Amino acid sequence: MQVDGTAPRGQPPELDSRRAWRAVVAAFLSMFAVFGVAYSFGAFFAPMSDEFGSGRSATSLVFSITAFLYFVLGALSGPAVDRFGPRPVLLTGAAVMGAGLLLTSRVQSIEVGYLTYGLGVGIGVACGYVPMVATVGGWFERRRSAALGVAVAGIGLGTVVASPLAASLINRLGWRTTYVVFAAASTIILVAAAVLAERPPRPVTAAATLPLGQAIRTRPFLLLYGSAMLLSLALFQVFVYLPDFAEDQGAGEVAAAGLVAVVAGASIAGRLLLGTVADRVGRIRTYQACFLVMGLSYGIWLVAPAYPWLVAFAVVMGxxxxxxxxxxxxVVAEVFGTTSLGGLIGFLYTGAGFGALVGPPLAGELIDTSGYRWAIGASMAVALAAWIALLPLERAATTTHKP
Structure with missing residues (x-):
């Protein structure tokens, strides 16, 4: 925006304005709430497993089902926000997540928890994540990467705050009452986000964008989809197995669990810093660099002889x-424009959903049969393959659509 309040020529007056930053606040609150709940599951893992006698594998499936659902259901919530705007989508997420957590607090078997938690939190995250990143992307042009970086920092902060809070509340109140508290808190925060959220203005460059059905069949979209799926096959091993690995290496329970908080804290810095850097040096190239660094970071985990090395891995990876x-x-907005942005992001994240569903169980099988080092090495190879798959994107994107 210029000093006199007028927009640059060819840009709608609301883009990059103070009004646009309200959408960032709404998105931050939404992601703080939904991912704070989802990524705090580790604190509930042991008490739920102990009460139901379900074992590690069956209990971990609660998280895998939830992650799969919130990524895959983004293919529905993304187009929904394009059609109806963010407010009704967020209110739906608030109602379903609150109800799902309340029902989970009363389940008598882990199998019922697959439904109550998986559907409740899965739908809640699907409504609070993809629709809001699409909304923020539609409100910005010049500072889109920086704005999105601030918005998704809510994921990291939610993880940093909710995980230790859940552990503390479980020690004092038990896991069932803690889910009641989380149900109330997440509902209130999501309703507040819905009050702030507004549909973004239609971009004046809409004629330069591709329809959703055509865009998902293009080479750039397939490159983005394939790389996201490959990366997700490796990525969730960090959240599921890093604390357990640290305990096997002699770390205490608190120190081991703290590694996930280190990943989350470092991710906040990465979201804020790299979003701003990308606006200056190029979004696609910065995105590719993130894939490369994540892939190489597994090398630190692979050779880690002591706990400080695991902290270093958590910082670099995060x-x-x-x-x-x-x-x-x-990157999706840069390649395809902002028309149908919610639908595009939603379809893209279905690839991450399949990776989240398949990756941790496969890694667990490899850990049981061959040990952690083989699983870490395999994750590194898959993550680097994701980077290689992404390398042609910049060249392919130049022929996707033209004004």
Whole structure:
């Protein structure tokens, strides 16, 4: 925006304005709430497993089902926000997540928890994530990457705050009452986000964009989809197995669990810093660099002889992971434009959903049969393959659409 309040020529007056930053606040609150709940599951893992006698594999499936659903259902919530705007989508997410957590607090078997938690939190995250990154992307042009970086920093902060809070509340109140508290808190925060959220203005460059059905069949979209799926096959091993690996290496329970908080904290810095860097040096190139750094970071984990090395891995991985999360919607908007942005992001994240569903169980099988080092090495190879798959994107994107 210029000093006199007028927009640059060819740009709608609301883009990059103070009004646009309200959408960033709404998105930050939404992602803080939904991912704070989802990524705090580790604190509930042991008490739920102990009460139901379900074992590690069956209990971990609660998270895998949830992650799969919130990524795949983005293919529905993304087009929904394009059609109806963010407010009704967020209110739906608030109602379903609150109800799902309340029902989970009363389940008598882990199998019922697959439905109550998986559907409740899965739909809640699907309504609070993809629709809001699409909304922020539609409100910005010049500072889109920076704005998205601030918005998705809510994911990292939600993880940093909710995980230790959940552990503390579980020790005092039990896991069932803690889910009641989380149900109330997440509903209130999502309603507040809905009050702030507004549909973005239609871009004046809409004629330069591709329809959704045509865009998802293009080579750039296939490159983005394939690379996201490959990366997700490796990525979620960090959240599921890094604390367990640290305990096997002699770290205490608190120190081991703290590594996930280190990843989340570093991701906040990555989202804020790399989003701004990308606006200056290029979004696609910065996005590709994040993939490369994530892939190489597994080498630190692979050779880690002691706990400080695991902290270093968590910092490097977390920073690059934060950049990846911040830049994904910005790259989609740069390649395809902002028309149908919610639908495009939603379809893109279905690839991440399949990776999240398949990756951790495969890694667990490899850990059981061959040990952690083989699983870490395989994750590194897959993550680097994701980077290689992404290398042709910049050249392919130049022929996708033209004004």
């Amino acid at each position: 920073g690059a992971y934060g950049g990846f999360i911040a830049l994904s919607p910005a």
